[in-house]
Amino acid sequence: MKTLNLFGLMITAACTFQACQSPDSRTAGGDSTSTDTAQTPQDTTGMVADTGLKASDKEEMKTGKPTYQSKVDSDEATFLKEAAIGGMMEVELGKLAQQSARPEVKAFAAQMVTDHTKANNELKALASEKKILLPAAYPADVKAHIDMMKKMDGTAFDKHYIDMMVNDHDKTVTLFKGGQQSQTKEVKDFAEKTLPVIMEHYKKAKAIQSTLQ
Numbered sequence: 001m002k003t004l005n006l007f008g009l010m011i012t013a014a015c016t017f018q019a020c021q022s023p024d025s026r027t028a029g030g031d032s033t034s035t036d037t038a039q040t041p042q043d044t045t046g047m048v049a050d051t052g053l054k055a056s057d058k059e060e061m062k063t064g065k066p067t068y069q070s071k072v073d074s075d076e077a078t079f080l081k082e083a084a085i086g087g088m089m090e091v092e093l094g095k096l097a098q099q100s101a102r103p104e105v106k107a108f109a110a111q112m113v114t115d116h117t118k119a120n121n122e123l124k125a126l127a128s129e130k131k132i133l134l135p136a137a138y139p140a141d142v143k144a145h146i147d148m149m150k151k152m153d154g155t156a157f158d159k160h161y162i163d164m165m166v167n168d169h170d171k172t173v174t175l176f177k178g179g180q181q182s183q184t185k186e187v188k189d190f191a192e193k194t195l196p197v198i199m200e201h202y203k204k205a206k207a208i209q210s211t212l213q
Contacts (some may be wrong), residue, residue, distance in 0.1 A: 076187045077132050079179045083194075084123055084134040086172055089142060090116040096150065097161050104208050105158045108165075112201065119194050126190055159212045166209050169202035 094112030097105060127134050138146065152160060176198055179191030 073183070076130075076179075076182050076184055079175065079182065079191070080123065080127055080130075080132050080187065081135055082175055083172075083179070084120070084127070085138060085142065086168065086175070087116045087120040087123060088135075089138065089146065089168075091120065092146060093149065093161065093164075097157070100158050100161075101154070102158055104211070105162065108204055108208060109161075111204075112165075115197050115201070119197065122190060122194075126186055129186065130184070155212075162205055162209050162212055165205040166202065169198055169205055172198050173202060 090112050094109040094116065097109035098113070100106045100109065124134065137143070149157065149160065149164075173195065176191045176195040180188060180195065182188040182191065
């Protein structure tokens with residue numbers, strides 16, 4: 001009877017050992033040849049451990065498309081975005097004002113289109129490099145103002161346009177002086193390069209304004 005019980009225990013132990021070594025249990029237990037080596041280890045910061053590159057940078061290198069993770073601080077990003085809105089407005093209103101019957105207003109408007117188109121293109125290139133998404137449309141209040149001006153003509157339009165150019169360029173001078181304090185060299189260089197042009201616009205707008213009083 002004791003021998004029979006011992007034999008039963010041996011059978012039970014053998015079955016238990018086989019169950020532990022079955023294919024299913026080996027897979028669940030983590031065979032050294034399983035999928036552990038099929039994946040690239042990553043840490044919790046999004047850095048790919050085997051390259052030291054951020055996952056977003058690897059994606060950009062693969063696709064050639066920017067991921068738009070800003071490379072400047074929030075103040076610099078705000079400066080670029082505000083400059084973009086102002087630049088778009090200067091070009092659109094400049095094209096509209098070239099219909100003026102006054103030669104001085106027409107010439108000033110043409111200069112606005114030329115100078116701000118150039119500055120806008122430089123700004124777009126800088127924003128792309130620094131991965132800043134510039135506004136594609138005007139804020140609602142700016143759009144409403146432009147739409148209102150499109151309904152004006154003659155002396156009323158000329159006076160309103162030049163008054164607006166004086167006020168806006170005064171504010172833009174302040175904006176770009178702030179941009180000169182940027183810690184990012186390229187942003188600072190853009191502000192310093194563009195500021196003298198804006199100051200010249202301001203002076204010319206003031207001179208024309210004095211003739212329209």
